[in-house]
Amino acid sequence: QVQLVQSGAEVTKPGASVKVSCKVSGYTLTELSIHWVRQAPGKGLEWMGGFDPEDGETMYGQKFQGRVTMTEDTSTDTTYMELSSLRSEDTAVYYCATVGDSSGWYYFDYWGPGTLVTVSS
């Protein structure tokens, strides 16, 4: 059973950066592919990016290109999502999720509880 534990809520200012962590337990990070999804208040789900095990590369949504960096620390089984040049529209709950693979069919099966990031001056 995979468990994902995310870092606590953050309040940041416009123009700053935020780094959210997602610690895996039950499996090692090397066995998993982690993606990030965000949800602005009262809005829908928005995919941000994640690790593609087929290519061995991290894929980012075009909307976030140049502003987001996703990294992993396999020694602690923790993955990070850093978003820079924050603006008020980045206020959202940020989720990490594992990508399941059943005979080549993908899905997001385990989700973290979410981290609220508030961008406000």
Next chain:
Amino acid sequence: DIQLTQSPSFLSASVGDRVTFTCRASQGISSYLAWYQQKPGKAPKLLVYAASTLQNGVPSRFSGTGSGTEFTLTISSLQPEDFATYYCQQLNSYPFTFGQGTRLEI
């Protein structure tokens, strides 16, 4: 990017009703579609993947069908705990887009 359009955006129903949600993709995605249920303040929960495969532990009253560009999620007999927002997601190609959601209310 592949766009997913869910309909309706909002649905009012009663316990025991049969309800169907639709998700349309802007281009063919084979069966690379998943459905999630989300309750307020909670993370999404996977219900269905590969368009029609029920995730372990999901009640059999949920079912998914479709391939290509048209997909449906049906709840055969609504239970009180089913009132939530439902999202589809395509995993055929990056970016892994979500539909805008269908909110199911009593």
